Amino acid sequence: MHAIGENQSGTDTGDVAFLITRKELAPDTSLLEVEGDLDLASAPSLKWALADVQSTNSHNVVVDLSRVGFIDSTALGVLVGAQRALDPGVRLAIACAEENVLRIFELTGLDGMFEIVATLQDALGYVQGSTTAAG
Amino acid sequence: MPRRPGVRLPSAPPASLALVLCVLIAFVGLLSPASADQSGPAQEASRQIPGEAGAEGESEGQAQTRKAERLLRRAERKAEKASEAAAEAPAPASGVGAGTKVSRQAARAERAARRAARKNAAEGATRSAAAAPASSSKGKASEREREERRRAHEEQRRKSGRESYREKQARIAREASEAEATLGSQGSTGKGAPAPAVVAAGGLAPSAGPETAKLASPGGAGAQSVQGTKTTRAPARRHPRRAARAGAALSSGTLPAAGALATGEGATAGSAAPSRTAHRSSSPRRRSTPAKSSPIVTTVTRIIGVVPTLIWLLVGALALAAAVFASSSRLAARRARRLDRQRRALLEDVGLLQAALLPELPERLGPVSTTAGYRPASGPGAGGDFYDVFALPEGLVAVLVGDVSGHGRDALPHTTLLRYTLRAYLEAGLGPREALRAAAPALERQLGGSFATVVLATYDPRERLLTYACAGHPHPLLSGLDPDAAIIAASAPPIGAGSPTGTRETVVSIPGAAVVAFYTDGVIEARVGGELFGQRRLAAELERLGGEASAVSLLDGVAAQTDRRPDDMAACLLHVSGGEAPPRIVREQIELDGREAGRARAGRFLAAAGVPEAEAARALSRARSIAADHGSALLSIEKDERSPRLTLTHDNVAPLRARALARTQEVAL
Numbered sequence: 054m055h056a057i058g059e060n061q062s063g064t065d066t067g068d069v070a071f072l073i074t075r076k077e078l079a080p081d082t083s084l085l086e087v088e089g090d091l092d093l094a095s096a097p098s099l100k101w102a103l104a105d106v107q108s109t110n111s112h113n114v115v116v117d118l119s120r121v122g123f124i125d126s127t128a129l130g131v132l133v134g135a136q137r138a139l140d141p142g143v144r145l146a147i148a149c150a151e152e153n154v155l156r157i158f159e160l161t162g163l164d165g166m167f168e169i170v171a172t173l174q175d176a177l178g179y180v181q182g183s184t185t186a187a188g
Numbered sequence: 189m190p191r192r193p194g195v196r197l198p199s200a201p202p203a204s205l206a207l208v209l210c211v212l213i214a215f216v217g218l219l220s221p222a223s224a225d226q227s228g229p230a231q232e233a234s235r236q237i238p239g240e241a242g243a244e245g246e247s248e249g250q251a252q253t254r255k256a257e258r259l260l261r262r263a264e265r266k267a268e269k270a271s272e273a274a275a276e277a278p279a280p281a282s283g284v285g286a287g288t289k290v291s292r293q294a295a296r297a298e299r300a301a302r303r304a305a306r307k308n309a310a311e312g313a314t315r316s317a318a319a320a321p322a323s324s325s326k327g328k329a330s331e332r333e334r335e336e337r338r339r340a341h342e343e344q345r346r347k348s349g350r351e352s353y354r355e356k357q358a359r360i361a362r363e364a365s366e367a368e369a370t371l372g373s374q375g376s377t378g379k380g381a382p383a384p385a386v387v388a389a390g391g392l393a394p395s396a397g398p399e400t401a402k403l404a405s406p407g408g409a410g411a412q413s414v415q416g417t418k419t420t421r422a423p424a425r426r427h428p429r430r431a432a433r434a435g436a437a438l439s440s441g442t443l444p445a446a447g448a449l450a451t452g453e454g455a456t457a458g459s460a461a462p463s464r465t466a467h468r469s470s471s472p473r474r475r476s477t478p479a480k481s482s483p484i485v486t487t488v489t490r491i492i493g494v495v496p497t498l499i500w501l502l503v504g505a506l507a508l509a510a511a512v513f514a515s516s517s518r519l520a521a522r523r524a525r526r527l528d529r530q531r532r533a534l535l536e537d538v539g540l541l542q543a544a545l546l547p548e549l550p551e552r553l554g555p556v557s558t559t560a561g562y563r564p565a566s567g568p569g570a571g572g573d574f575y576d577v578f579a580l581p582e583g584l585v586a587v588l589v590g591d592v593s594g595h596g597r598d599a600l601p602h603t604t605l606l607r608y609t610l611r612a613y614l615e616a617g618l619g620p621r622e623a624l625r626a627a628a629p630a631l632e633r634q635l636g637g638s639f640a641t642v643v644l645a646t647y648d649p650r651e652r653l654l655t656y657a658c659a660g661h662p663h664p665l666l667s668g669l670d671p672d673a674a675i676i677a678a679s680a681p682p683i684g685a686g687s688p689t690g691t692r693e694t695v696v697s698i699p700g701a702a703v704v705a706f707y708t709d710g711v712i713e714a715r716v717g718g719e720l721f722g723q724r725r726l727a728a729e730l731e732r733l734g735g736e737a738s739a740v741s742l743l744d745g746v747a748a749q750t751d752r753r754p755d756d757m758a759a760c761l762l763h764v765s766g767g768e769a770p771p772r773i774v775r776e777q778i779e780l781d782g783r784e785a786g787r788a789r790a791g792r793f794l795a796a797a798g799v800p801e802a803e804a805a806r807a808l809s810r811a812r813s814i815a816a817d818h819g820s821a822l823l824s825i826e827k828d829e830r831s832p833r834l835t836l837t838h839d840n841v842a843p844l845r846a847r848a849l850a851r852t853q854e855v856a857l
Contacts, residue, residue, distance in 0.1 A: 092713075093754045123720055125755075126660075126709050130593040130639060133685050137637075161641065161660040162679035165789055166687050 071095040073102045082113040082180055084173070088120045091128035099128060103135040107143075113180035117173060118149040124157050136166060144168070146176040254342060259363075262356055334366070546758070549577045553585045555649045556762050561739030563747060563757040565710065572599035573708045573758035574607045578615075583649055586614045589706040589760050590642030590661065592635075593682075599638075606631060606640050606683070620644035620657035621777065624680070625690030628659065632684045639684030643706055647698075647762060653774070654696040654704060654762075659689040662712060662723065666696060667703040667734070668770035671727040675776050678784075678793035691784070693777040697828070700769035703737050704762040705730055710755030711746055721750050737761060774828045781820040785812040797825045798832050807834050814838045 071089030078084045083106040091099060106114050116132070118124065136145055149155060150171045158164040170176050549558045558577045576588040588610055592602040609631055613623035623644055631640070643664060645656035656664060660682030663674045680689040698704070707726070714721040729745045730737060739759040746757065778793055785808055794804035807823065814821035818838040826833040 090718075125713050126591065126593060126641065133639060133682075134637065137686050156676070159789075160662060160676050160679055162658075162681035162687075162689070162692075163660065163685065165678070165784070165787065166681055166685055 071098065073098055075102060075106065078115060078173075078177055079181065082115060082177060083109065084115045084117060086117045086120070090122050091118075091124040093125060093127045096125070096128040096131050100131045100134070103131065107135065107138060107140075113143055114145045115173065115176040115180055116145070116147050117176075118147055118154050119151055121149070121151060121154055124154050126161070129157070129161060129163055133163065133166065144180040144182075146170060146179045148173050148176040259360075262360060546574065547576060549760075550579075553577065553579050554583050556585050556647060556764055558585075558760070558762055559738040559740065560760045561743045561758070563743045563753070565753055565756050572603060573710065573756045574603040575706070575758055575760040576607055576611055577760060577762075578611065580615065580646060581617075585647045585649070585762065586611070587645040587647070587656075587704075587706055587760060587762060588614070588642070589708060589758065590640055591708040591710070591756075591758075592640040593638050593684075602635055602638055602640065605634055606642060610642065610644060614644060614646070619693070620646055620655055621690050621693035621779075623690070624657050624659050624683070625688075625779075628683045628689045632686075635684040637684070639682040641682045641709065645704075645706065647704075647764070652698050652764070652766070654698055654771075655693060656696075657690060657693045659683050660685065662707065662709055663694070665705045665707075665723065665727050665730055666698070666771045667705075667730050667737070668700075669696070669702075669772065671723050673773055675793060675796040677796045678778055678789040688781070691779040693775075694773060695775040695777075696771050697774045698764050698766070698771040700767040700771075701735065702764045702766070702771045703730060703733075703735070704764065705737075705739075705742065705759060706761070707759040708755075708757060710753065710757040711743070711759060713755055714746055714750035714757065715752040715754070716750050721746060725749065735763075737763075772827075774826065776825045776827065778823050779820050780808075780811045780815060780823060782812060782815040785815050785821065794825075797827070799825065799834060803834065807836065810836055 071091075071094075072087075074086040074088075076084040076086065085099075085102050085106065087099065089095060103114065103116075106112055114135070132147070139145055146168045148170055155164070155169065158167070158169060168176075168179050170179060546560070546562050549560050551557060560575055560577065562573065562575075572592045574588075574590050574592075576586075578586050578588075580586050588607060590603070590606055590610075592599045592606065609627050610623060613627045614620070616623075618626060621644075624642070639660070641658075641660035643656055643658045643661040645654060645664065647654045654664075654666075657680070659680050663671075663676070665671055674694055678692065680691045681687045683689055705726070712721055712723050712726055716725070726742075726746065729742060729749070733741055733745065739761045742761065743757050743759050747753065776793075776797055778790070780790055784790055790808055790811075791804060794807065795801070799807070811821040811823055814836060820838075822837045824835045824837070826835065
């Protein structure tokens with residue numbers, strides 16, 4: 054895993070600073086590192102970041118939510134939208150080991166919709182097709 | 189106000205004085221707007237005239253003018269030497285001290301006039317006599333005589349060039365004594381002489397009587413521009429106050445006195461020989477201007493005179509800024525009012541629409557009473573939440589609570605769509621999970637990218653069983669039941685998320701009294717500090733409220749404990765009466781298709797239900813084979829016994845389709 058490029062965008066949502074960092078994991082895979090809470094205020098930032106990656110031709114996306122404390126329905130909607138807008142052959146993976154966030158995915162039943170893995174290696178492996186869905 | 193740039197006091201008055209002056213200026217501006225306007229040209233003219241006019245024409249008026257100029261020049265020179273001038277006349281003192289040409293000139297004029305008082309008075313008498321023949325004939329004769337003499341003297345002087353200082357001194361003294369003598373004789377002869385003197389002064393100071401000044405034309409008018417300066421002293425004898433005022437006016441450099449002396453015509457005289465006609469024609473206009481003089485105006489005008497240009501500019505700038513700010517604040521206030529009005533109207537519209545979506549619930553449905561509450565978001569948001577409670581056949585009570593992604597106007601049509609569509613499926617006789625399963629594909633097509641979380645429930649009072657199905661929605665809370673009792677693993681996704689939903693169902697037995705709380709995620713996503721309010725705090729609040737709980741009191745409790753509520757909060761409570769027995773979950777159901785049966789989340793579901801690993805693996809294997817044959821398998825876990833009992837069925841086909849199929853078969857027969 055090596056960062057090719059870096060690009061940051063973020064908003065201050067009040068109590069917790071929010072930051073999204075884009076890194077290039079591989080020539081065809083972008084990583085979005087999300088830091089802070091994903092809620093009504095910060096969801097638009099995630100939306101633009103995802104749209105930015107998806108506008109790049111055939112780029113797989115790994116969203117790292119390891120440093121996210123909470124994700125609300127709006128932000129989940131953004132991820133669902135990104136998942137549904139994927140071009141054929143392009144994959145999206147979520148790397149997250151944070152219990153609170155995993156529980157939210159589980160509660161909303163969206164854990165079945167996304168490939169949620171614990172580490173970035175697993176995520177990179179999934180989007181590049183070396184491993185299959187673990188569910 | 190047009191002020192000559194050259195006319196400036198060396199030191200600016202303090203700012204406080206400037207402020208006071210601003211007010212005074214405003215007054216004077218109202219009382220006599222023209223008076224100050226004339227001051228500038230007047231000063232300039234009075235400076236210019238002496239040099240040039242003396243070199244011109246031979247007419248009587250011009251001769252007088254030249255004479256006067258010379259006197260003035262002489263007086264000037266003298267004044268330069270006389271440092272005690274300030275002490276002599278307190279009012280003009282400031283002008284002298286100022287040392288500008290104009291103020292000095294004024295002081296000089298003052299002194300010169302004093303020295304040559306007699307002569308000037310005589311001259312004034314001569315002029316006024318010429319102008320108004322009605323005045324004393326005696327004075328008129330002597331004036332004419334003196335006039336002749338002066339002219340001769342003038343001529344001689346012009347030929348011989350400039351007189352020596354000693355000669356000048358002598359002449360001034362002579363002239364002064366002459367004037368004194370004349371004045372004395374006039375005083376004894378009658379009142380004709382002093383009057384013209386006053387006339388001359390009248391031209392200088394408005395206080396001296398402008399009416400008389402007007403009468404003083406035409407002879408006087410020609411010489412007025414210069415001679416007036418000297419004649420000031422004539423009345424000074426008899427009317428010291430008036431003269432002092434005139435002098436002060438001169439020294440301050442603004443009074444119409446100076447204006448009357450020159451104004452526009454004075455400027456003309458500076459560039460060319462001033463013709464008598466020009467002066468005559470202009471003089472009445474000049475004098476009429478300061479006509480409305482009063483002590484107040486005079487005082488104020490004098491004060492205005494010492495205001496430096498810088499202060500004028502500052503006052504102007506301040507006034508301009510004040511005007512700009514006033515108008516901009518007025519505009520802003522108007523805009524704010526308009527926006528506020530629009531916002532209120534919009535909120536009313538949204539509120540109206542929201543009210544249409546949040547119906548008045550029947551207080552009681554059979555043995556169950558219901559309450560509902562809605563609390564809009566503290567920030568922008570509003571809209572998207574909906575609920576409904578209605579009676580179904582056979583005494584069942586149906587509850588519907590949901591939240592559409594997105595807010596405001598876009599969310600409103602979707603909430604309506606969902607509420608009525610899901611209600612229709614429930615009323616058609618489907619159970620909560622079946623209704624979701626059947627409605628979701630149709631709804632997903634109409635949601636156009638949005639998604640919705642929803643919980644559908646039915647309560648059977650006879651069996652005292654609550655059956656509910658969630659689609660991406662938080663499970664309802666029941667008083668007396670552990671909030672973590674329900675299995676959250678392998679929950680069904682929201683409607684419109686792109687995956688099949690209506691795959692889960694939970695049945696809760698409510699043997700005793702209980703409150704069932706359905707709510708939207710805005711309630712548990714409200715913030716306490718940086719944290720989420722969460723399901724546990726909500727459950728605690730529900731327990732705290734006990735039997736008195738209502739949807740409104742519950743939301744109020746949440747609002748009281750949270751500091752930020754970024755989303756709308758809606759709650760719908762079912763109050764089931766009964767004994768002490770606490771509710772418990774009796775059945776968990778999951779529908780597994782081939783893919784789901786092979787995923788880890790299915791295993792997590794079974795593990796959460798307390799199914800031993802080996803049995804779970806066997807069950808999932810069986811489910812996969814059923815799904816392969818029938819599309820999907822329905823796995824039920826009965827929890828009313830000590831160990832969970834698993835049942836697998838394949839009656840997963842939507843009942844409506846099954847009935848339609850059965851009807852087709854009947855027709856075929």
